[in-house]
Amino acid sequence: MGTGSGNGSDNGMMSVEDFRAEARAWIRENLDRREPAPAGKAAPEVTTKEDIEKARVLQRKLFDGGFAGISYPVEYGGRGLTALHERVFREEAAGFEAPDFGVVGSVTFGAIGRSLIEHCTPEFLEQHIPKILSGEEMWCQFYSEPEAGSDLAGIRTRAIRDGDRWIITGSKIWSSGAYLADWAMCLARTDWSAPKHRGLTWFAIPCDAKGVTINQIRQINGDAEFCEEFLDEVEVTDDDLIGEVNKGWAVTQTMLVYERGAGDGSATTLEPRKLAPDLVALAERVGRLDDPAARQAIATAHINDFAQYHLGKRISDRLRNSAVPDPHVAAYGKLAAGVLAPTRARLAMEVGGPAAVSWTPGDEEEGRPALDYLNGRRISIAAGTNEMQRNGIGERVLGLPREPSFDTNKPFSDVLKAARNWDSRGG
Numbered sequence: 001m002g003t004g005s006g007n008g009s010d011n012g013m014m015s016v017e018d019f020r021a022e023a024r025a026w027i028r029e030n031l032d033r034r035e036p037a038p039a040g041k042a043a044p045e046v047t048t049k050e051d052i053e054k055a056r057v058l059q060r061k062l063f064d065g066g067f068a069g070i071s072y073p074v075e076y077g078g079r080g081l082t083a084l085h086e087r088v089f090r091e092e093a094a095g096f097e098a099p100d101f102g103v104v105g106s107v108t109f110g111a112i113g114r115s116l117i118e119h120c121t122p123e124f125l126e127q128h129i130p131k132i133l134s135g136e137e138m139w140c141q142f143y144s145e146p147e148a149g150s151d152l153a154g155i156r157t158r159a160i161r162d163g164d165r166w167i168i169t170g171s172k173i174w175s176s177g178a179y180l181a182d183w184a185m186c187l188a189r190t191d192w193s194a195p196k197h198r199g200l201t202w203f204a205i206p207c208d209a210k211g212v213t214i215n216q217i218r219q220i221n222g223d224a225e226f227c228e229e230f231l232d233e234v235e236v237t238d239d240d241l242i243g244e245v246n247k248g249w250a251v252t253q254t255m256l257v258y259e260r261g262a263g264d265g266s267a268t269t270l271e272p273r274k275l276a277p278d279l280v281a282l283a284e285r286v287g288r289l290d291d292p293a294a295r296q297a298i299a300t301a302h303i304n305d306f307a308q309y310h311l312g313k314r315i316s317d318r319l320r321n322s323a324v325p326d327p328h329v330a331a332y333g334k335l336a337a338g339v340l341a342p343t344r345a346r347l348a349m350e351v352g353g354p355a356a357v358s359w360t361p362g363d364e365e366e367g368r369p370a371l372d373y374l375n376g377r378r379i380s381i382a383a384g385t386n387e388m389q390r391n392g393i394g395e396r397v398l399g400l401p402r403e404p405s406f407d408t409n410k411p412f413s414d415v416l417k418a419a420r421n422w423d424s425r426g427g
């Protein structure tokens with residue numbers, strides 16, 4: 001597949017320089033220029049079906065022009081180039097109107113599409129990948145459950161075989177952008193007599209299938225990007241299998257690696273050349289540009305931005321250059337982001353003081369530090385919490401003793417029975 005290393009110039013692949021020239025010409029010819037956002041102001045969020053429809057039109061344009069799925073395989077509608085070519089396209093398209101699918105887009109193109117390519121049959125890929133790349137199919141992930149997050153292998157949604165059909169029943173939660181998606185990648189238990197990691201299977205489910213109910217969840221920051229789902233005897237077939245029956249854990253690991261930052265190299269685009277511009281703008285707004293404490297906080301943020309950028313770059317390079325990306329290498333970048341995002345949000349509070357928690361209604365720029373503070377924890381939880389990254393690094397990289405586990409080798413149905421009968425005296 002095309003996510004390999006190098007810049008393409010030494011293996012018959014189009015060189016990055018030639019690609020840049022081609023992309024630049026196409027972009028100027030085909031995309032509209034975008035008004036630059038004011039300093040420190042984020043682009044409006046993608047929250048409605050209308051936003052998605054608008055993005056689909058632009059994505060189709062990219063697909064028809066040969067610039068969708070730049071690092072995806074040619075046989076499924078991609079361009080078969082590298083992550084570096086992807087990055088070059090993003091750089092060239094920076095001042096232009098490009099498709100923005102929000103969180104659904106990053107999940108679809110970043111984690112799901114790439115995982116499907118590694119685990120699905122050619123027939124499945126022929127059916128779905130061109131539609132993903134052209135924007136026709138947006139996907140989301142149904143994996144967490146009310147009682148299984150960090151302990152993902154403990155999920156209880158069940159899929160029962162009935163001839164060549166599967167009947168899926170259970171509930172899922174925290175699915176980012178599910179209300180905007182067309183398809184979901186859903187993890188279900190298919191063998192209750194196997195230990196918990198060995199009886200799992202992934203399925204593709206249309207989000208509008210009979211028996212699927214999707215509800216949005218209102219969050220502390222006012223957004224409602226997460227959803228909960230109820231799956232009531234949802235029917236799929238063998239054609240909807242993602243990977244092999246009862247071998248879903250391998251697919252899970254692939255997906256989590258991509259979710260934690262391997263893939264198209266997008267984590268490496270934000271080189272912090274300027275001194276934390278958003279915090280400098282905030283200090284200016286509250287009249288603290290000369291305040292030593294504010295200056296110290298800005299310098300700390302800049303140092304952290306710089307360190308995170310270079311760590312991310314090293315990790316991305318290493319993941320791209322390895323035949324099988326190592327989830328525990330990805331864990332370092334994920335942990336850094338999970339620690340540094342809340343730290344940076346707190347530094348903004350130090351710089352802004354009381355002014356950082358009050359803003360003129362409707363002024364998104366003024367409200368940004370407070371919202372970032374509320375949102376700062378997301379990355380320390382999404383795709384595996386900081387503690388789970390530390391566990392993985394400790395056990396799998398540093399060789400520390402494994403956490404004691406009472407359920408690893410028992411049939412999952414026995415684990416559930418034991419949990420039901422457990423009392424605080426250990427009976």
Ligand SMILES: Cc1cc2nc3c(=O)[nH]c(=O)nc-3n(C[C@H](O)[C@H](O)[C@H](O)COP(=O)(O)OP(=O)(O)OC[C@H]3O[C@@H](n4cnc5c(N)ncnc54)[C@H](O)[C@@H]3O)c2cc1C
Nearest residue numbers: 141142143144149150174175176378381382383384385387
């Ligand atoms: C922004 C965001 C996007 C998300 N998107 C999706 C999505 O699209 N689809 C989806 O299915 N899910 C999604 N999730 C859910 C996410 O995967 C889970 O929230 C996460 O895995 C943690 O699970 P939990 O919330 O059940 O917390 P729990 O697992 O209950 O953890 C609670 C606390 O206990 C700690 N803990 C648990 N086990 C251990 C241990 N063994 N050692 C040390 N500490 C431990 C955790 O670190 C945490 O602090 C998303 C979450 C966020 C925040």
